[in-house]
Amino acid sequence: MPKEKGKSGRNPKLNPKTHCIMVHFDDSEWNDFLSMFEESGVYVRSVFLKAHFFGQKFKVLKVDKTMLDYYTKLSDFHAQFRCIGTNYNQVVKELRIYFSEKKAMALLYKLEKCTIDLVKLSREIVELSKDMEAK
CATH class of the missing domain: 1.10.287 (Helix Hairpins)
Structure with missing residues (x-):
């Protein structure tokens, strides 16, 4: 439950992320993941993983x-x-x-x-x- 807004500090988030999952990759899986991540053009790996996991569409931008x-x-x-x-x-x-x-x-x-x-x-x-x- 978010805290009440005080006089100072940051505004509380409406939907705070409270659960964390850790994933371990071997070297080949890590290289595959990094290549997919770089092709996606997403700026954060966690956002890429969530989008990929929940089947959300994301664009692959290839820059020459x-x-x-x-x-x-x-x-x-x-x-x-x-x-x-x-x-x-x-x-x-x-x-x-x-x-x-x-x-x-x-x-x-x-x-x-x-x-x-x-x-x-x-x-x-x-x-x-x-x-x-x-x-």
Whole structure:
């Protein structure tokens, strides 16, 4: 029976867990249990055991580490592209202010070549992403 709520402390639970069962596994059973537990995606082993024991449904989430790494690096790369776009605008403004028109046009020509290379690279990335998604 839960205690009455006092002036301080934690609120009493409505349905406290009062019974405990201990289970012993040999090495092969333990390895099987751990692999099933990891596939389930449940964060606590006791919750997994109770769900499995009482026949409750649980989802098995399989995470492909290579895809996760790929998307992480792709997101970082995209962030760098945004930074390049911001810097690009700043460079063009500075060229116009501090250089003569002829010198600014020569430097802009070099910048344009680099930009074309970046566009080609981004198209390759999009194609590789489509291939990866298809696989």
